[in-house]
Amino acid sequence: MKKYIECVIKSFFTIISFFINKSFINIDRIFLLFIFISLYRMYYKYKNNNILISIFSIFISCVMILGKSFNIYDSTKLISDNTILSIISFVGYYYFYNTVIGIIINKIDFKNENKKTNKKIFLVSLLTILLSWSVYVLAFYPGILSPDPSNQILQFFNVDTKYLDSVIQLDKSVKITNHHPVLHTVLLGGCVKIGEFVNNPNLGIFLYTSLQIIFLSFTLSYTIYYLHKLNTPNIYLIFLLIIYSFVPHYVFYSMSLVKDTVYSTLIILYVIFLFDILYIKNDLKYIKTVILLVLISLFRNNGIFVIIFSFPLLLIYKKNLRKKLTTIFLIFICLFTMYNKSLYYLKIPKGSIREALSVPFQQTARLAKYKDIDNKDKKIIDKLLNYKTLKKRYNPNISDPVKNKFNKNYTKNDLINYFKVWLKYLFKYPKIYIDSFINNTYGYFYPNTNNWYIYYKFDSRITKIIDYHYNDFNNLRNILSTYGIIFPYIPVIGLISNIGFNTLVIFLICLMCIIFKNKKFLIVLSPLLISIIFCLLSPVNTYFRYATSYIFSVPLLINLFLCSKKSNYV
Numbered sequence: 001m002k003k004y005i006e007c008v009i010k011s012f013f014t015i016i017s018f019f020i021n022k023s024f025i026n027i028d029r030i031f032l033l034f035i036f037i038s039l040y041r042m043y044y045k046y047k048n049n050n051i052l053i054s055i056f057s058i059f060i061s062c063v064m065i066l067g068k069s070f071n072i073y074d075s076t077k078l079i080s081d082n083t084i085l086s087i088i089s090f091v092g093y094y095y096f097y098n099t100v101i102g103i104i105i106n107k108i109d110f111k112n113e114n115k116k117t118n119k120k121i122f123l124v125s126l127l128t129i130l131l132s133w134s135v136y137v138l139a140f141y142p143g144i145l146s147p148d149p150s151n152q153i154l155q156f157f158n159v160d161t162k163y164l165d166s167v168i169q170l171d172k173s174v175k176i177t178n179h180h181p182v183l184h185t186v187l188l189g190g191c192v193k194i195g196e197f198v199n200n201p202n203l204g205i206f207l208y209t210s211l212q213i214i215f216l217s218f219t220l221s222y223t224i225y226y227l228h229k230l231n232t233p234n235i236y237l238i239f240l241l242i243i244y245s246f247v248p249h250y251v252f253y254s255m256s257l258v259k260d261t262v263y264s265t266l267i268i269l270y271v272i273f274l275f276d277i278l279y280i281k282n283d284l285k286y287i288k289t290v291i292l293l294v295l296i297s298l299f300r301n302n303g304i305f306v307i308i309f310s311f312p313l314l315l316i317y318k319k320n321l322r323k324k325l326t327t328i329f330l331i332f333i334c335l336f337t338m339y340n341k342s343l344y345y346l347k348i349p350k351g352s353i354r355e356a357l358s359v360p361f362q363q364t365a366r367l368a369k370y371k372d373i374d375n376k377d378k379k380i381i382d383k384l385l386n387y388k389t390l391k392k393r394y395n396p397n398i399s400d401p402v403k404n405k406f407n408k409n410y411t412k413n414d415l416i417n418y419f420k421v422w423l424k425y426l427f428k429y430p431k432i433y434i435d436s437f438i439n440n441t442y443g444y445f446y447p448n449t450n451n452w453y454i455y456y457k458f459d460s461r462i463t464k465i466i467d468y469h470y471n472d473f474n475n476l477r478n479i480l481s482t483y484g485i486i487f488p489y490i491p492v493i494g495l496i497s498n499i500g501f502n503t504l505v506i507f508l509i510c511l512m513c514i515i516f517k518n519k520k521f522l523i524v525l526s527p528l529l530i531s532i533i534f535c536l537l538s539p540v541n542t543y544f545r546y547a548t549s550y551i552f553s554v555p556l557l558i559n560l561f562l563c564s565k566k567s568n569y570v
Contacts, residue, residue, distance in 0.1 A: 003044065010095040011039040016085070017064070017092030043095065048102030056511045057098035060504060064093050066438060067446025067500070074396040074439050105512060108562065122225040125241055129217045132245035133254065139476040140255045142202040142468075143209035146455040149188055149257035150462045152180050156189025157465055166354060166408055171347035178343060179351040183298045184259040192466060201466035205257070212261055213254045219265045220244045223556045226272055230563040243555050248484040249497050252454040253548060263300040264548040267527055270296060271553050274310070274524045275560050278317060286328060293332045294339075300549075301351060302534050304336060310526040317520045353415075354406040358399040358539040359437060360422050361385060365394035365402045366436040367425055377421045383407060383414045396439040397451070399539040443542025444535045447500035450488045451542040456481040499547045502554045503532055509561050521564050528553060 015036060048054070065086055069078035079086045145153075151161040155176045163179040176185060188208055195204015224237050224244075244250055253261045269292060277284055293311065297304040311329055315322050343350070354361070364381060367373065369391040373381070381387045386405040393401040407414075426433050443449045456477070462468050470477065488497040495501040506528055513521045528550040535546050544551075 007040050007043040010043045010092075011036050013088055013092035014039050014096045015092070017089040017096065039096075042099060042103075046099050046103050048098050050102060050105075050515065052511055052515055053101050053105065054098055056508070057094050057101060059507075060097045061090050061093035063442075063445045063500075063504075064448075065090050067442045067448060070396075070435075070439050070442045071446065071449050075435055101508065101511075104508075105515065108512075108565075117229050119225075121228050121237070122221050125221040125224045125244075126217060128241055129220060129245050130213075133213065133217065133251045135476070136251045136255055136480055137209075137213065139471075139473045139480050140456070141471050142206035144252070144256045144455045145205070145459045145462065145468065146256060146258060146457075147459060147461070148180060148259070150459045152185040153189050153192055153462050154465065156185055156192070159465060165404075166352035166406065167349040168408060169347075170344070170349050174347045177349050177351065178301070179355070181259055181299055181301060182343060182348060184262065188257060196466065201468060205468060208257060209255060212257070216250070216254045216261060216265050219268050220250070223268065223272065227556070227559050227563065230560075232559050232563060236559055236562075240555055240559065243496060247496050248480075248487050249454060249544070249548070249551070252456065252484050253545075256455045258455070258545055259299055260545045260548050263296070263303060264552040266292065266296045266299060266303075267306075267531070267549050268553050268556060270306075270527055271524060271557065271560070274314070274527070275564070277314060277321070278520050278523060279564055282320060284321065284324060284328070286324070286331075289328050290331050290335070293328070294335055297332075297336050298339065301355075305534075306527045306530045307332065309530050310523070313523045313526055317523070352406065352408060354403045355539070356537070357406075358403060359440070359537055360419070361402050361406075362394075362396075362399045362440050363426075363433045363436040364422060365390050365399075366396070366439075367429060367432050369394050370432060371425075371429055373425070377424070380414075380417045380421050384410055384418050396436070397443075397541040399440065403539065437536075440539075440541050441536045443499060444532065444547065445500050445503055447495065447498050447504065449500070449542055450498065451544075452540065453488060453497070453544045454484045456484060496555075497544075497551075499542055499544060499551065502547070502551045505554055505558070506532065506550060509557065512561065516565060518561075518564055521561060524560060524564075525557070528557070 015032065019032075065079060066076070069076050072078055151163065154161050155163065158173075158175045160175060163177045164175065166179065167177050176182060191208035191211075192201055192204040194207060195201040198204075224240055227240070228237055253264075273289070273292060293307050297307055311325075311332075314325050318325060340350075364385065368381070368387065378387045381390070384407055385402065386407070389405070390402065393405065395401050443451060458470055460468075488494045506525065510522060510525060510529075513519055513525070531547075531549040534549075535543075538546050540546070
C-alpha cells in the first residue's frame with residue numbers, strides 16, 4: 001500500500017512541476033488524467049537507486065527552477081515569493097528526471113551488428129542532404145548575410161566598421177581587425193572580390209556559400225559513413241540522416257555566412273579524430289592533424305583554447321603515441337604563434353580585452369543598478385565603463401550595451417584598480433554577482449527558452465558597396481523561415497534545436513562515462529565541454545550561434561558513445 005501512495009505523490013508533484021505556470025482549468029482533464037496514469041505506471045515500474053544519477057537529477061531540477069524564475073523575473077523572485085510551490089516543483093522534477101535518466105541508462109543497447117561496410121552510404125547520405133537543402137539554396141540565394149559577416153566584408157574592402165571603436169589601430173589605413181578571425185574575413189571578402197571581378201558580387205557571395213555548404217554536407221555525410229564502419233545499427237544512421245536533412249538549424253547555418261558554421265564543422269571532425277585515436281587507431285598523420293588543429297584555432301578566436309585544453313589529454317591514454325602527439329602539438333603552437341606575429345607585422349590589431357570580460361562587466365552593471373557604490377569606486381569603474389550611463393545600459397541577457405562603452409585607451413593600472421573594486425563588492429554583495437551570472441547564462445542549461453536562433457532576414461548594410469540582394473522567391477523564403485522559427489517549439493523533436501537540452505545531453509553522457517567506467521570518452525567530450533564554458537563566458541544568453549560549436553556534434557556524439565562501449569572497440 002505504501003508504494004501506491006508514494007507513486008501517487010510522485011505523479012502529483014511532477015504534474016505540478018510541469019504545469020506550474022498554466023491554469024489547470026484550461027487544461028483538458030482527460031489529458032491530465034492520461035499524464036497522471038502514465039507517470040504513475042512509470043514510477044511504479046521503475047525506481048533508480050544510483051547515487052550519481054540522483055545527484056545529476058538534483059542538478060537538472062535546480063536548473064529548471066532557477067531557469068523558470070530568471071526567465072520570468074530576471075532574478076530568484078519566483079522562488080522567494082512561492083517557496084512552498086518551488087519546493088514541490090523541485091521534488092516533482094527530481095522524481096521525473098531521476099526515473100527517466102535511470103530508464104535511459106538501463107535501456108542503452110551496446111550490441112554489435114557486425115555488418116559489412118557499404119562505401120556507397122557516404123554518397124547516398126550526401127545526395128540526400130544536398131537534395132533536401134536545395135530548396136533553401138534556391139530560396140536564400142546567394143546566402144544569408146547577418147550583421148557580423150556584413151561588417152567583415154566591409155572590413156575587407158577597407159571600410160570603417162564598429163570594430164575599430166574597440167581597438168587601438170596599428171595603422172590608420174588598415175581597417176581589418178582580429179575581432180572576427182582574419183582568415184574568415186579574408187576568405188569571405190575574397191570570394192566577394194572574385195564576384196566583383198566578373199561584375200556579379202552576388203555570385204561571389206554564393207561562391208563562399210557553396211564552399212560552406214559542401215564542407216558541412218560532406219562532413220555530416222562522413223559522420224554517417226564513419227558510424228557505419230563502426231557497425232552502428234542502420235536505424236540510428238537513418239535517424240541521423242533525417243536530422244541532418246530536415247532539422248533546420250543545419251541548413252540555415254550552411255547558408256549563413258557567419259564564422260561559426262565552418263568552426264562548428266571543424267569541431268565535428270575534431271571529435272571524430274579524438275574518438276579515432278582513443279578507440280580505433282594506433283597511429284596518426286602529422287600533416288592532417290596539424291592542419292585540423294590550425295584551422296580550428298584560426299576560424300574562431302577561442303579555438304586555440306579548445307585545442308590547448310583538450311589535445312594534451314590524449315597523452316594520458318595514448319602512451320605509445322606520446323612522442324608524436326607532443327611533436328604535433330609543438331608544431332601547432334609554433335605555427336599559431338607565427339600566424340599571430342604575421343598579423344602584427346601586417347598592422348592588424350587583435351581583438352579587445354573587453355570580449356573576455358563580459359561576466360565581470362555585467363556584474364558591475366547590475367551592482368550599479370541595484371546597490372550604492374562609493375564615489376571613489378565609481379570613478380575607478382568610470383575609467384573603464386562610463387559609469388554615468390552604466391545602470392541604464394544594463395541588459396540582464398546581453399552584455400554588449402555595457403562593454404561597448406569600454407575605454408579602449410585604458411591603462412594597466414586602470415584594469416588592476418577595476419578588479420580590486422570588483423573583488424571588494426563580490427564579498428559585499430555576492431548575490432548580485434551570482435544573479436548577474438545566472439541571468440546571462442541560464443538559457444545554456446534551461447530547455448524552456450529559445451533566443452537568437454537562426455538568421456534568415458536580409459541585411460542591407462553592405463549594399464552601399466556591392467549589389468547584394470535576395471531573389472524573387474519571397475513566399476518560399478517566408479515558408480522556410482516560418483518552419484525554421486517554429487521548429488524548436490515542436491513538442492519532443494524540437495528539442496534537437498534546443499540549447500539547454502543539448503547541454504544537458506552532453507552532461508548526461510559525462511555521467512554515463514563515469515557510471516560505465518568509460519572515462520577516456522570524456523576526452524572525446526572535452527572540446528564540447530570547453531565550448532559550453534565559453535558560452536557561459538560569452539556576452540549573450542541563449543545565443544544559438546555560439547552553441548553550434550557543440551549542438552552540431554551532439555547527434556554524432558550519442559552514437560560514438562554507444563560505439564565506445566562495444567567490446568571490440570574498448
